[in-house]
Amino acid sequence: MQEYFNNFKLETTSIWSFPNRGNWATHSGSFRGNWSPYIPKNLILRYTKENDWILDPFLGSGTTAVESALLNRNCIGVDINPKTIQIAKKNMEAIETSCHIIIKHGNACNMNFIKNNSIDLICLHPPYCNIIKYSKDIEDDLSLLNEEEYYKKMCIVASESYRVLKKQKYLAVLIADMRRNGNIIPLGFNVMKIFQSIGFTLKEIVIKEQHNCRSTEKWEGIIKKQCFLLIKHEYLLIFKK
Template sequence: MVRYNDIDMNNWKEYIDIETDSLWIIDKRDNSGAHSGYYHGNFVPQIPFQLLSRYTKKGDWVLDPFMGSGTTLIEAQRMRRNSIGIEIQKDVAKEALSRIRKENNPDCSAKVCVGDSAKLNFDALYESLGIKNVQFVIMHPPYWDIIKFSDNPKDLSNTATLDDFLNSFGELIDNTTKHLEKNRYCAVVVGDKYANSQVIPLGFYCMNLFLEKGFLLKAILVKNFGDTKGKANKQGIWRYRALASDFYIFKHEYIFVFKKTK
């Protein structure tokens, strides 16, 4: 069997910090080093840490097509994985790069590109890096239009309808997983949304896109989250609204893990 991580099963009891359960309760964000929660819509560094620990080895290449503030690339540098981040917003990419450089690791490289991940020419990019494929893809797309990241019409958060969002995301999945090595993994971090008095199960719609494309579903992980910036200091109002009505306040998101076998 091809090895896809560095876990030494002779010492399996020592890996106490690596999750094996499907429920991830992460109470505190890792804000060490270059990590910082400044970017609205970032994920906690513990997510890439856990996924890279389970699904990659030192020296592997990791692609994050929704780089944002560069959380994945910072964590990859720390873990001696090579990484590539694509971000549609130039200013956001520039700020991320300056933070990623603070965690510079001579044993691996981190490449940042500005562009639309659905259209980017990965053949040319990988050729310039001297690689043929990547060993892991981690995706943290906009949860449709919950946060508007930019005015760029190619930004997935600007898609007009749910179908538009899923079509654009589907195109982006094809383009970014084309060069994912066979028998390696891809993870998607995504949450649901509420609109017109009903839950839109965005997470499961995204999961279905991967299933339709022939990926094997290896995990559905549920991760807690605290108050989002939009709901901070408004817990009372939201609890009142929920009690007075028929909905629950979202406190979880999903991490889906897929294996590419074709």
């Protein structure tokens, strides 16, 4: 674990790329659509101090909770899928920590169990609209919504996040664009505008290179025949309240 702290360099530019996604502690790539632990690690180290409170409203397999614990921060992680909550809890089991790690089944659109102005950093990794479906029929699972409904729910998530974040503190969203009928749907910029419209100030747009996407092979065949580029980046949008 000493290596974990010694060999790490904080990102200093607006392009992030992690070819080795990070497999320390209980991290692995096995949960479809999880983020590299280097992302929450960078955010936590840059924007918080020990014992601060981190919130991840789309916790998934628990990457942010594990990183918070390893870095001596408290964390609240929320996910709408009870099966996913079990995965996150299992990934946390082996991590020794004296911090508070709260893993809660809930909805990012209604976090009424969190007080106003109480969180030091929010790390959001929502579904990229309906590109990957995270459940079959869970109400308010954002991955089951069409684009219009998705933006409406994202407005609610943004205002809930604004409510619980302390003033002068940071929120980050990882998001990617989509392609429909050969054209780009700029999901990233649309989500960016939603967070700005709620009152957040945009501090950074980081381009995150995508590696090892499960669907790359399938798309490489398709783009050979058609005239468009394979999307190989995501946006990490960083805002301040």
